[in-house]
Amino acid sequence: MVSKVASQKKIKGQVFLPGTVHWLVVSVAINLGLLLKLIHDGHLRMEWSGPNGMPGKENGATLSSLSSYPAEPKQANDGQIQQKLINLDHGDPTMYQSYWKQMGDRTTVVISGWQSVSYFSDTKNLCWFLEPGFANAVTRLHNLVGNAETENQHIVVGTGSTQLFQAVLYALCPSDAPEPMSIVSAAPFYSSYPLITECLKSGLYKWRGDANDFDKDEPYIELVTSPNNPDGSIREAVFNGSGGIVVHDLAYYWPQYTPISSRADYDIMLFTLSKSTGHAGMRLGWALVKDETIAKKMVKFIEISSIGVSKDSQVRAAKILDVISDTYEDAETSNESKPFFDYGYEEMKKRWGQLREAVNKGQSFSLPNLPVGKCNFSNQTFGTQPAFAWVKCEQAVDDCESFLKKHKILTRGGAHFGSSKKYARVSLIGHEDDYNEFIRRFSQINYVESL
């Protein structure tokens, strides 16, 4: 599945100088390369601390280093950024911030002090805490993009798709079953699934790991993330046992990441603002659920665990989703600015291009082959360009996360995803400055390691 991408001859941004200057540059590059190799081999030790320092991991939980990443990186000069810890562990979607800044006031919302007083949003809806404007905007956007069927589906809003995942487990696992329900997903799977499932040692459900290894003749839930986090693969359920229920996490099924090949029409589909529009700080997700009883039980869970979902974020999200639809549907506004998914697609394409170039600089790393397809939304044919890269450290490196950490690049190692430590997940949707610095270091490491 993982193979080396063919070498590319044209290296973007590289300038060849004539004569002496050329040789000087080559000499300095080799010196720098040797220095980096010394550091990597442990002859020189690096330590760092302070606001961007790496805190100690706690109880083996994956996300403990969240606090090492600044929300708003300060302007740094070149010297500073070369010393900086680059955190690509989390999928913090700050890449999108520049787009929303370009959009100016068009997505600004004004909320009065008397709003959001009641717990209730729409008492006629089975999801009584769902703001009607948000529900309409979600339906409109899915219909525009064509990535999910919204007819005969109930929308359930959640505090991110993370809460919705828990609501699904609560809804699907009978409280009177003799044994907890088995929860599985094909490895590599999203690292939060086992953490959430095991967090409270629930008697309703139990994490059973890789769906490929599951062969019990008992009820189970299989989580299918497509495109997959971490490796970007396009997926279907792998296990077809009796009594199985499949939950589709479609957080990345948007046209900036992957061709929209068909309108998904599964029983339970999860989406999130974080990865569609990039508004992770809103903590907002939604589920499309066919069965009314399941939708009601999900609503019940959200009622018990948080008595609904922030109205403020729903109001903002409605505005943002509607503006995205406007840029495609409204001829007048669409002339004023680049439509959102076009921006996202081009940015992801650029970043994947940079990454593949860096990988091609040596033999230290490889990337998965990703499928190419026709996108019904954009009418373009392109390869999946996921929010994360699933990097494999080749040769003698056994722990890719630790290896990159020595170079002040924080990633999430393969073991968190039920896979080998030879892999690490790298976020491609962070701030541009950080990403460029990552590419610079990654290229250097690859070059030096391959000497």
Added chain:
Amino acid sequence: MVSKVASQKKIKGQVFLPGTVHWLVVSVAINLGLLLKLIHDGHLRMEWSGPNGMPGKENGATLSSLSSYPAEPKQANDGQIQQKLINLDHGDPTMYQSYWKQMGDRTTVVISGWQSVSYFSDTKNLCWFLEPGFANAVTRLHNLVGNAETENQHIVVGTGSTQLFQAVLYALCPSDAPEPMSIVSAAPFYSSYPLITECLKSGLYKWRGDANDFDKDEPYIELVTSPNNPDGSIREAVFNGSGGIVVHDLAYYWPQYTPISSRADYDIMLFTLSKSTGHAGMRLGWALVKDETIAKKMVKFIEISSIGVSKDSQVRAAKILDVISDTYEDAETSNESKPFFDYGYEEMKKRWGQLREAVNKGQSFSLPNLPVGKCNFSNQTFGTQPAFAWVKCEQAVDDCESFLKKHKILTRGGAHFGSSKKYARVSLIGHEDDYNEFIRRFSQINYVESL
């Protein structure tokens, strides 16, 4: 503990007419009374349905009737409101909406489309998803009101105090203990505690009910709500076993409800916007936590279960809390409008006055005696005037909730709070129209039942 409040001779709002008209009014009142008694005794059956209809309770869960309450009641004429189902089951704090409307633009926030992109709010804070402006506003308000010590406390923000309660359980219950930790609270206790605790059949903790009945020599957590939900009593921990940890839910420790007698300085204190400012739809609460390790584990839970808390709601809440402080601290603005807690205090005083009058119309109901004290914030001496009334049905009525439901008044019965069905909890913080109609019906029932 529960006693009949002394009869009051002066009945507010009652007008005595001379001669014939007087007798006509008395006659009509008696006819109406007899009609109500027939309905109550089952000789006439009432049914209702539609948007305000009472949905079937599901799996015995307390909150299943949430959807029967409209967020924004339509303007109704007198005839309509007399037929309306009055939902006082939930503590939906819509009473506060009129105050915030009066405040006009002063609490309006403008949020740009590029805000709330990152997951992170403040990477220097152990609670990395806590907006600094919200943290400052919380500290400022506590210092102004004097209801909680903020020095040497960590602020942890949550999706309502409901999520914070779960975070506390996660933080305090060791994952490797042989038995789940016992969770107790003195009855009557907040009805959501057992629901949340038992919801996922956690192996970390187990609901053990009334703290007064708990006598095991093992680690436990006692939840102390003060003023208490549902009965408004001022509380301290009742059980002093070894290995006990006390969690203080101070959702109602604000000067509109109770005299602020001292600056609370407990190890773990929970607060919520819903009951302090009335912004339930924001789903925002905060904990003040002394121990850094506990605070970190709470943050970890919120990270795993929802990857933080809505930034939008935090931004709005910061504005609202700051405006409240402004109305007390800023001489210029304080002249423009009534300060928030003054409004809340007067509204609660008025509503409690109406309720006591209604109770005094007959012998059918009684209310708890509530403590009187000096408030350090307002310098007034007054009795606790809680957000809920803990009504006891006297005489032959064994199920107070069902009894009131026959009169289209939805309340929450005592059994949900670990107490007798003779009691029902009634919200006093709903819309004024609904509350007035409740008082009208309640007075009539009391009068007729006592004939």
